[in-house]
Amino acid sequence: MKTSFFSTALFSVGLAFSTLVNAGEIADRVEKTKTLLVGTEGTYAPFTFHDKDGKLTGFDVEIIEKIAQKLGWKTEFKETAWDGMYAGLNAKRFDVIANQTNPSPERLKKYDYSAPYNYSAGVIVTRADNDSIKTFADLKGKKSAQSATSNWSKDAREQGAIIVTVDSLAQNLEAVKQGRVDATVNDKLAVLDYLKKQPNAGLKIAVESDKKIPTGFAFLKGEEELITKVNQALEELRQDGTLKQLSIKWFGDDVTQ
Template identity: 55%
Template structure:
């Protein structure tokens, strides 16, 4: 009698398992092996680190919702991969430490690819290309190259790479705290130019324009910004690259870029 009861129980368990396998419910990435391939922090979810305080890339709108260029790119990639997306807001100083500790799968925060980072991390294909630019008043045609900065005065933050570029170009430097102060001095006619990345200028033009300013010249070696991963995430990087290529071909990346910058900065 006990053997018959056991057999009935086993039959019922097998039937339940068969029903679960044949149901129309979405497959669990972990169960399908996909989660194992990607090595996700949480199966079926792309956990993304971002600052949440870096407008227009990752910030909170008037309603408090996390939005921004990098946020929308990450959401589009996760959707293409069939994954949920969860953002973990993290200060920049701690963001790579959190990635190393396995708290999230990827950083989406305008991370520039450079040799030092490539020694330790994997990167997706770039989704942002941003040269350095000289910004001048729109009626000034005296500066058309970096060589023309010789003897001119530029407004620069002393801790930025742009300060070094201005100095190497022979410019006199007016020290400022950041972009807002540099632009104010430029519009007041107190300096001749300022150097920054093109994204900063395009965002300013989009949000404040017309500003009476223009790009006079740009660097030959733009910064390439991408998603950053630990070196054990090669399968995830490959999948993200495929998703980015599809989104680029379909014009989705350009559409998101136009929304935030009024130009396509993804090529």
């Protein structure tokens, strides 16, 4: 059955009205419960992972915890596979994503982001003995291991790579190591952390992008009140030196500028 223009218009108005009615409901709940529900992977070192004692930790985890402390809130983490992360936010299983999320043009149509708390760059990782990839354009026709919904997957696809879908950074790099793929495009900071821990992995950073990529916390649209509070706390952490201290702790350098 065809839908008339009038019916479609009514649906659009109703959807917009529903969105406005629900706007700010998460901020209200957080303020009442004093608890921020945080979506994170728990498998993406050094940003969000479990230490040898099984405790959830990492750069992103510590920053969102410090923000919550500034605001007088507790944090409750909801560990979620990356490919289901935004679906979890849509379903309001959690209030915010703390997982090195980048505000791409596509995501900005659906979500809002905090101010950036660190910057990184995209890199191509290959086997150490692979000299066939020296630029991003060299990905054309090559197999690249990527998480299905990551920005890095989109970058690799746009360069003409053949995407082999896997679930995590560790699996991306393992696929390269085993020779099942030619490369993976991923976050420079995460890759450096991996190579630091596994110097004999037989991998190398073959190419680094010259584009600086900002990272922020992701929220549903309509939660400006919540985002404003998070940004204010984040700025306090920047001003008092906490943000820089956490950066040096995890990376040995200040990646927050």
